[in-house]
Amino acid sequence: MGLFVKKPLNTLLAEAEESEKGLKKTLTAGSLVALGIGAIIGAGLFSITGMAAANHAGPGIMVSFIVAALGCAFAGLCYAEFASMIPVAGSAYTYSYATMGEFIAWIIGWDLVLEYAVGAATVASSWSGYLSKLFASFGVALPQALMMTPFDTAADGSHGIMNLPAVFIVVVMSLVLIKGTSESALVNAIIVILKVGIVIAFIAVGFKYVKPENLQPLIPENQGSFGKFGWSGIIRAAAIVFFAYIGFDAVSTAAQETKNPKKAMPIGIMGSLLICTILYIIFAYVMVGVVNYTEFGKGNASDHLAPVAIAIEHMGTADASGVIHPAYPWLNNTIIVAILLGYSSVILVMLLGQSRVFYSMSKDGLLPRFFSSVHPKYRTPARSNLFFMLFVSLFAAFIPGRVVGEMTSIGTLFAFILVCIGVIILRKSNPDAPRAFKTPMVPLVPVLGVIVCFGMMAFLPFDTWIRLIVWMLVGMDVYLFFGMKNSLLNQGKTESKSYRVVSSTGIVMAIILAVVAFAHHYSAEVADTGLFYFSLGFALLHLVIFFVNRSGKAQTA
Numbered sequence: 001m002g003l004f005v006k007k008p009l010n011t012l013l014a015e016a017e018e019s020e021k022g023l024k025k026t027l028t029a030g031s032l033v034a035l036g037i038g039a040i041i042g043a044g045l046f047s048i049t050g051m052a053a054a055n056h057a058g059p060g061i062m063v064s065f066i067v068a069a070l071g072c073a074f075a076g077l078c079y080a081e082f083a084s085m086i087p088v089a090g091s092a093y094t095y096s097y098a099t100m101g102e103f104i105a106w107i108i109g110w111d112l113v114l115e116y117a118v119g120a121a122t123v124a125s126s127w128s129g130y131l132s133k134l135f136a137s138f139g140v141a142l143p144q145a146l147m148m149t150p151f152d153t154a155a156d157g158s159h160g161i162m163n164l165p166a167v168f169i170v171v172v173m174s175l176v177l178i179k180g181t182s183e184s185a186l187v188n189a190i191i192v193i194l195k196v197g198i199v200i201a202f203i204a205v206g207f208k209y210v211k212p213e214n215l216q217p218l219i220p221e222n223q224g225s226f227g228k229f230g231w232s233g234i235i236r237a238a239a240i241v242f243f244a245y246i247g248f249d250a251v252s253t254a255a256q257e258t259k260n261p262k263k264a265m266p267i268g269i270m271g272s273l274l275i276c277t278i279l280y281i282i283f284a285y286v287m288v289g290v291v292n293y294t295e296f297g298k299g300n301a302s303d304h305l306a307p308v309a310i311a312i313e314h315m316g317t318a319d320a321s322g323v324i325h326p327a328y329p330w331l332n333n334t335i336i337v338a339i340l341l342g343y344s345s346v347i348l349v350m351l352l353g354q355s356r357v358f359y360s361m362s363k364d365g366l367l368p369r370f371f372s373s374v375h376p377k378y379r380t381p382a383r384s385n386l387f388f389m390l391f392v393s394l395f396a397a398f399i400p401g402r403v404v405g406e407m408t409s410i411g412t413l414f415a416f417i418l419v420c421i422g423v424i425i426l427r428k429s430n431p432d433a434p435r436a437f438k439t440p441m442v443p444l445v446p447v448l449g450v451i452v453c454f455g456m457m458a459f460l461p462f463d464t465w466i467r468l469i470v471w472m473l474v475g476m477d478v479y480l481f482f483g484m485k486n487s488l489l490n491q492g493k494t495e496s497k498s499y500r501v502v503s504s505t506g507i508v509m510a511i512i513l514a515v516v517a518f519a520h521h522y523s524a525e526v527a528d529t530g531l532f533y534f535s536l537g538f539a540l541l542h543l544v545i546f547f548v549n550r551s552g553k554a555q556t557a
Contacts, residue, residue, distance in 0.1 A: 003498045004101030005489045007364070009433055012086050012098055029264035034189045036251045036272025038345040040244060041195055041279065046339050047126035048405045049241060049284060050296030050307025056227055057237035058220040059288045062281055064237035069277040071238075071456060072245040074449030075416035076273045077439045078423040083251075083265035084436035092415045092422075093357050097364070099422040099429070102490070103502070106483055108418045109361045110475030114411025114468070116354035117388055119243055120173075120347045121395035122405040124166035125149075127343040129306035129401075131165050134336045151400050166396035173348045174389035177355065178375065178382045191345040198338035199279055202308070203286050205328060209315045210289030225525070227459060239456035243408035244280070245273070246350075262436035287311045309336055351392065355384040365488040366479070406464040407471075413453045414468070420449035462520030463528065466535050469513040473542050476506045480549060499549055506546035514539040 027035070053061040082095040093109035132142050148160025222230025251268045258264050287307060291314040296307045312335055316326040326332055355371075359381045362372035375382035395404055423439055423446045439445055480502055484490070517535035521527055 002490070003103035003484075003501055005487075006099070006101050007094075007097040007105075007489060009086065009098060009430065012094065027258045027264070029260070029267040031189065032251050032258065032264050032268025033271045033275075034192045035349055036268055037196065037276060038192045038342075038349050040246075040272060040276035041192075041199060041342065041346075046130070046306075046308050046343065047123060048401070049287065050310065051405075052237040052240045053284075053288055053293040053307075054295075054297030056229065056233040056240065058217075058229055058233070058293045059215045060219040060234045061237055061241075061288060061293075062284045063219070063234050064241060065277070065280045065284055067235065067238040067452075068242045068245060068456070069273075069280070071242070071413075071416065071449065071452035072273055072277070074445050074452060075420055076269055078416075078420045078446055078449060080266040080269045080437045081423055081435060081439040082419065082426075083269060084262045085433060092419045094360055095422050096418055099425045100418070102364075102366075102487060103479075104418065106361075106366055106479045107472065107475065108415055109357055109366070110472065110478070111411050111414050112357045113354065114407050114471060115243070115246055115415055116350045116357065117392050118395060118404045118411065119246060119408035120170065120350035120354070120392045121166070121399065122243070122401055122408055123343050123346045123350070124170050124392070124396040125163055125401035125404065126306065127169050127340060127347070128163050128165040128396075130309060130336055130339050130343070133306050133309040134333060134340065137333050137336070149398050149400050151398075151403075162397040164397070167393045169344060169347060170351075170393045170396055171389055173344060173351055174385050174392075176348060177351055178380055178385045179378060191341045194338055195342035195345070196279075198335050198342075199283060201331065202312075202335055203279075203282055205331060206286035206290050206311065206315055209327075210286060212289075214289050214292050215285075227461070232459065235456060236459040236461075239409055239413070239460045240406055241409075242456060243405065243412050245276075246353075246408075246412050266437040290314050308339060312336070351385065351388060354388050354392075355381050358384050358388075365486040366483040368482075403467070406460060407467050410457055410460050410464050410468050413457045416453045417450050417457075420446040420453070462516055462523065463531060465516050466513065466520060466531065469509055469516065470535070470538055473506065473509055473513065473538070476502065476509065476542075477545070480506070480546075503546040503550040506542055507550075510539040510542040510546065513542075 049061060052064065053059070057064045079092075086094060086098055093105055093112060096108045097105035128147055132147050135142050142165075144158065145161045146164040149163055150160055152160045219231065219234060220229040222228060222232065226232050227236035251265070251272065290311045295310055295314075299310075312332045313326065314324055315328070315331075316324045318324045358367060358371040361367045362369055362384075371384045371387070372381065373383045374380065424443045426433070427442055480499075484498060484502065513535055517532055517539070521529075521532040
């Protein structure tokens with residue numbers, strides 16, 4: 001009993017058995033690789049790569065992808081071991097529950113909202129940018145006010161109202177998920193085949209238009225501030241684009257719907273990671289070689305999240321006046337259409353992962369039963385899908401793509417760190433547990449995973465850390481007032497000591513929030529006074545809440 005009660009492995013394995021009320025087993029190793037590729041290819045290549053190159057890494061974005069892939073390789077090996085021995089829905093949340101106890105599992109489960117739900121909002125925002133490019137190629141100008149959030153500014157100085165196309169694609173993909181996982185996997189497989197073909201076509205066509213001068217210098221000189229080019233910019237860019245690699249993580253959330261998870265999970269995770277890493281590096285080389293990286297930071301906010309469209313426009317020859325005429329006009333719109341379809345599959349996989357994590361947390365009593373309600377016909381968590389359809393739509397409509405992208409990255413990195421630590425713990429606590437796949441060189445590989453991932457987290461901007469801490473404090477509120485009292489493993493009983501531990505943790509987090517807020521306020525080139533005062537007020541409010549609850553009495557069912 002208590003905060004660190006662990007979910008027994010035999011209980012987890014029993015949950016993996018299919019039942020009439022459970023999730024239907026339909027996925028194979030091949031469909032898992034396609035699922036992973038569907039999540040990985042798209043988000044990193046097609047959305048924030050341009051911003052990361054323009055603002056932080058320049059042509060060195062290729063090196064940033066290698067650094068990010070290194071962290072993914074270490075974490076991916078750890079994920080593969082966990083997924084092969086604990087084949088149930090829930091991903092890092094479930095793994096943490098088995099190794100580090102309920103409290104840590106809650107923290108990682110809540111963090112996964114950033115990784116999946118906010119990630120889906122990021123990609124939906126970029127989807128909107130490419131849709132605008134597609135319509136513009138046919139001479140149709142979509143209203144910019146409905147393509148941007150209220151915090152975005154167009155080139156003419158006007159502000160957005162809401163990102164309406166982003167809302168549209170989130171709604172459509174949510175409805176596809178409600179219909180069923182096997183149908184979702186079929187749709188995804190078709191899109192992945194088309195998307196990989198177009199990526200290869202982009203590389204093949206673009207190679208001849210790569211200009212050596214666009215790649216020099218590979219790592220632009222630092223411009224005097226941390227993360228603004230130079231090696232600090234390379235690492236910051238790696239952290240920003242890191243969320244593009246969460247495909248294999250999303251694969252692990254579908255373990256309970258996989259026919260032979262012990263064999264299929266490692267293949268799905270590492271196979272999709274390897275294929276996509278190679279394509280990322282080559283694709284980035286072509287993109288920053290065709291057009292100077294500074295071009296990706298120009299134009300409207302919607303243009304910033306559509307860097308491939310900018311690169312496509314430069315694949316051709318210039319006339320006497322300097323205007324570039326695309327050599328393959330038919331290819332331009334074809335690639336943009338493929339990107340739109342590819343983004344749809346990315347959003348689908350992220351929404352799938354999110355609903356499955358909340359399904360697991362709800363089954364454990366840490367969230368309301370609403371999230372584990374299964375549709376009687378489709379056998380999918382339909383209500384949960386509808387909830388996140390609304391939640392993600394609001395993020396996509398009103399929060400800028402850069403902000404939600406960095407939130408996704410820091411949430412992903414945090415999840416990977418806990419999974420790496422979990423492998424070390426489980427090797428000590430359950431050395432004889434059956435493992436269809438073993439992470440090599442433990443503890444070296446998990447430790448390297450922790451170091452690389454935390455190193456990238458440290459290079460993210462202060463405002464991203466502020467948003468992470470604020471979100472985690474909200475999660476502490478939910479756990480304190482609901483999860484602790486309804487946990488099935490704790491049988492509805494909560495000790496006074498548990499209240500003190502949770503409240504003390506919350507107090508520490510509130511203090512850290514205040515410190516980071518001051519650091520951000522006095523180090524930023526342009527002070528964000530609103531964020532500063534909000535952070536201080538939020539920290540003060542939670543200091544009061546957690547101090548009051550440190551003396552909470554034991555609750556009985």
